[in-house]
Amino acid sequence: MICAPCFDRLRALGPLLLMGLAMLAMLAPLSHAGEIDEPELFIDDMWLRAVPPVSSNTAGYFSVTNTSDEPVTLLGFSTDIAAAGELHTMAPQDDGTRRMQRLRDVPVPAGETVHFAPGGHHLMLFRLVRPLEEGEQVELCLEFDVTAPYCLPFEVRR
């Protein structure tokens, strides 16, 4: 049973409730675990490779989709978990070997997805400040040329 005065108060609050629901709906994509959906970039599948405690370096992976009409460039990243971080790739050589090479930046053309994956592009983390625990989330901030840094949780996986 609803009392009449209460019903009247609810009815008066109706527009405010509707506005609140609309705002929640707008914020919903931002609260989606592990993903950020901003106007231009969609970043997904972020993870760091778990390595033995004796290893001081590791690699990070993710994919980035540029949904805008303008090219975007990844310039680098920062994190508190490592002393230094660089963009790297595994480049095939003429003799059949592969060699790690530093990349100054990575273009993300308009409408395309760039994958950072094992055996290819990766985030290189030098001199970890502590061993990583499998399953933990570590924040990395990806730095692009035209947006504020995207600071996201990367899951530590084997």
Next chain:
Amino acid sequence: MKKLVLMAVAVMLILAAVVAWETTREPAREPLPVNTRMGGDFTMTDQQGDAFHSDALKGQVVLLFFGFTHCPDICPATMARMAQLYKNLEEAGHADDVQMVFITFDPERDTPEHLSQYLTWFHEDIIGLTGSEEQVEQVAKQFGVVYMPVGEDSQGGVEFAHSDFVYLLDRESRVRKLYPVDADLKEMQDDLRTLL
């Protein structure tokens, strides 16, 4: 008459069983070819610091991988996959006669103690081998492994360009197959079983 009917039913049942067996059994696998240009005896040092001769691998089916522990991408990815394969084999009861071996081509940094700490994290049964530069060069040559230091990264660590195959050796230590690092684990497991 009753006997005839029973005999006919029995024949039909036998035929049905034969047809079912023929259509459901896995086709016989061709034996893996022997690679006669790779392999051979070698002596190195294991992760306990003891001398290790390749004779110790005879009688086991071996998966062999070359790398270096400061490699952040390909090598830990391959080690994690090999450890997963080991666990799959253990669960299937096929791991007893399988041995995984990691050979470093970075003996300066990959000391026995470092190898031990690194490999135990992946799986305690993996054998790690290091040695003198000459020993590493020799075994790499025997398996056609290409590796070369390509200078230092921005943080002062030595980098290597290297090939990255995983080698399958039979019980006589003959090379039977090479896999790329992203090979299907089921394929590797099926190949291993043909050699057990």
